[in-house]
Amino acid sequence: MKLYEVFIRAKSGLNHRHVGSLHAADAQMALQNARDVYTRREEGVSIWVVEAAAISASNPEQSEEWFDPAMDKVYRYPTFYPLDKEVDNM
């Protein structure tokens, strides 16, 4: 049996989000199992399953090099530019 990662769309229009994983013999079985395991309480309107082996992930040991450079770029946020209160609905 293969490991599958499960993604659920909670409501029409939203992104699919990762909810967990399960084992199955093939994609069809994975979908059926995902429905039984992850949507018993109307949690979703659509399911994607992806073989876990097909997912490439970033290396947690490299988190600093990868993500810290975004930390000192405060100018990427609107709050970096104060507005006078007469025009602060921009």
Add this chain to the structure above:
Amino acid sequence: MYSQGLQDAKGGPEPEGLLKAFQKRIDNEEKIEPRDWMPEAYRKTLIRQMSQHAHSEIVGQLPEGNWITRAPTLKRKMILLAKVQDEAGHGLYIYSATETLGITRDEMTRQLLSGEAKYSSIFNYPTPSWADMGAIGWLVDGAAIMNQVPLCRASYGPYARSMIRICKEESFHQRQGYDIMTVLARGTAAQKKMAQDALNRTWWPALMMFGPSDKDSKHSAQSMQWKIKRFTNDDLRQKFVDATVPQAEHLGLTIPDKDLKWNEDRGHYDFGEIDWQEFMEVIKGNGPCNKQRLRARQKAHDEGEWVRKAAEVYQQKQQDAA
């Protein structure tokens, strides 16, 4: 009923039952997803609208890219670089969303470079002064926000979701532009004049960004019914004028329109007639920078050829090694 006369991919009539069910889903604010049934004309209209939008994000990098190496301070340079980088990202979000409709990225690129596909007319104007970076952020990104916020509720799921991401990032773009204008408008007489000149240059082309007047806009009714357009061109333009006039006044800058006047009865600003002749010329390819912009895109495409080739060779090597 607008759907009458719609043709499927083979030129036959679209099945009435499917059309009805499709429209009902849209009327209920349900999102249409890539694998759902959709009328061929909906797919085609969306491909045109979304690819134009993506091309605009990409070509839109050029007028601002012009100033990255000449920004007045390191801070302004970092900000402008970050903004232009965001625009590249916006292009990628929308290109990928458009690919879910069955067109390839290569085909979209081909359409842009051959001139078959359009992009926003505004990017065919030159940016001769640093103050234009201010006017673009404030007015052009401001107009883009007016247009994009309602599209966060567009009926096509991948489009709506890409708009949500984009809108989150746009607000910084507009504010950094207004910040540039504020500094200039409160600076020396020469700086204030720079700001005013940039406003004079950008104002009318920014109003044209909303497209033809409603009375001349041919696709509007069907697109509104399909909810891939949620306000008319003129409504959005009015909203933009109403929001922007007080911002100009606050900086002591004058909007270059002698007919601009608050209309108490309407509760909106009245404003002058757009030079539609100019708009049509720019759309047709005869704006001040159309040729320059396409040449720059073509050059980037040609010079990137070796990168695409190298990636393919690398992929082959990886496969051979496996």
